[in-house]
Amino acid sequence: MPIIHINLLAEAQAAEELRRRxxxxxxxxxxxxxxxxxxxxxxxxxxNELLAEGRLxxxxxxxxxxxxxYQRVMLDRTRIATIQTRLAALQNLQTNRFxxxxxxxxxxxxxxxxxxxxxxxxxxNYLLTEGTASRKEDDRDIxxxxxxxxxxxxxxxDARDSSANPGDQVNKFRExxxxxxxxxxxxxxxxxLQLASPPxxxxxxxxxxxxxxxxxxxxxxxxx
Numbered sequence: 001m002p003i004i005h006i007n008l009l010a011e012a013q014a015a016e017e018l019r020r021r022x023x024x025x026x027x028x029x030x031x032x033x034x035x036x037x038x039x040x041x042x043x044x045x046x047x048n049e050l051l052a053e054g055r056l057x058x059x060x061x062x063x064x065x066x067x068x069x070y071q072r073v074m075l076d077r078t079r080i081a082t083i084q085t086r087l088a089a090l091q092n093l094q095t096n097r098f099x100x101x102x103x104x105x106x107x108x109x110x111x112x113x114x115x116x117x118x119x120x121x122x123x124x125n126y127l128l129t130e131g132t133a134s135r136k137e138d139d140r141d142i143x144x145x146x147x148x149x150x151x152x153x154x155x156x157x158d159a160r161d162s163s164a165n166p167g168d169q170v171n172k173f174r175e176x177x178x179x180x181x182x183x184x185x186x187x188x189x190x191x192x193l194q195l196a197s198p199p200x201x202x203x204x205x206x207x208x209x210x211x212x213x214x215x216x217x218x219x220x221x222x223x224x
Contacts, residue, residue: 074141078134085146089224098124098153098219106182107157114163115173118212121156153219156196162210167199170213177215188218 100122107117131147157177161169177183178193187193196214203210 078141078143081143082146089146098151102182103155106180110173110176110180110183112169112173112176114161115169116160116162117157118160119156119158121158123152123154123156125152126150127152149224151222151224155217155219157215157217158212159215160210160212161199162208166202166209166211170195170199170211174215177217183217186219188220192218192220194218 103122104120107120127150129148129150132145134144135142159173161167161173163169174193174195178187183193194216196216199211199213201211203212
């Protein structure tokens with residue numbers, strides 16, 4: 001006689017199996033899982049963003065530091081260029097300035113019999129031209145222009161011609177001055193040496209006649 005097995009829990013087990021396969025619960029489970037994954041992904045993105053922002057800040061600080069260093073270097077270069085220009089100007093002034101001693105030495109070698117130098121007058125005038133400051137234009141550094149000084153020198157030679165025929169030596173003395181090496185180098189090429197005015201009428205001193213005259217020596221204008 002066959003044995004018949006009767007499962008008294010079959011109905012309960014079928015209900016449980018159906019419950020487990022309920023699509024709504026499955027959707028909820030999947031939704032929760034996706035939410036957890038999304039939250040984890042969002043957290044990872046946020047952490048990466050924080051790390052990237054930190055690196056960006058570090059790079060920006062580095063750029064700012066180098067920019068400030070570059071600006072300091074450029075400022076130092078401008079200052080150095082200004083100092084070098086001033087030093088060159090001082091050197092030029094030192095080596096080329098007008099020296100009274102050289103003038104007196106030259107006059108000693110431009111003597112003439114019967115002509116006596118009675119007075120020496122030197123006029124020195126300096127015309128200042130202001131410089132310009134450095135500026136920036138279209139992201140380009142335009143260096144400034146240093147100030148300059150134009151030097152104008154005029155030498156007046158008052159002399160007395162007491163030769164045998166007073167007045168004859170005036171032009172000869174003028175030629176002696178003009179041919180002296182120092183004056184050839186220093187005087188202006190145009191009207192560098194002129195009579196200030198005609199010689200005076202003959203005058204008398206100790207029974208001897210003489211005339212007075214003045215030579216104007218115009219030196220070349222020099223920009224320093």
